Amino acid sequence: MKHFFAEDILHGLEVKLKLPCGFVQILVIVFGAICLAMVGVASGLGGIIEAGFSANGILLGPLLALFTMGWGCPWVNSKVRSILNRYLVV
Numbered sequence: 001m002k003h004f005f006a007e008d009i010l011h012g013l014e015v016k017l018k019l020p021c022g023f024v025q026i027l028v029i030v031f032g033a034i035c036l037a038m039v040g041v042a043s044g045l046g047g048i049i050e051a052g053f054s055a056n057g058i059l060l061g062p063l064l065a066l067f068t069m070g071w072g073c074p075w076v077n078s079k080v081r082s083i084l085n086r087y088l089v090v
Contacts, residue, residue, distance in 0.1 A: 069076055
């Protein structure tokens with residue numbers, strides 16, 4: 001993580017620094033503390049995360065079925081297109 005931050009973020013912002021060893025060690029400690037804090041937050045949101053996964057499955061399941069049907073059954077595309085053209089005039 002520290003290498004990503006140092007190379008991509010700082011050099012992407014045109015900050016030309018030779019990172020001293022102490023600065024890199026501070027980055028490691030800061031990113032470690034952030035990760036530990038996120039673990040604590042995620043453990044406290046157990047029910048909300050499960051509800052999010054359920055909503056994700058409810059929404060993406062039919063979308064996957066439509067994509068697979070359009071990819072695997074090309075004759076369905078023309079029927080669906082004719083129905084959509086009848087109701088959705090673009």
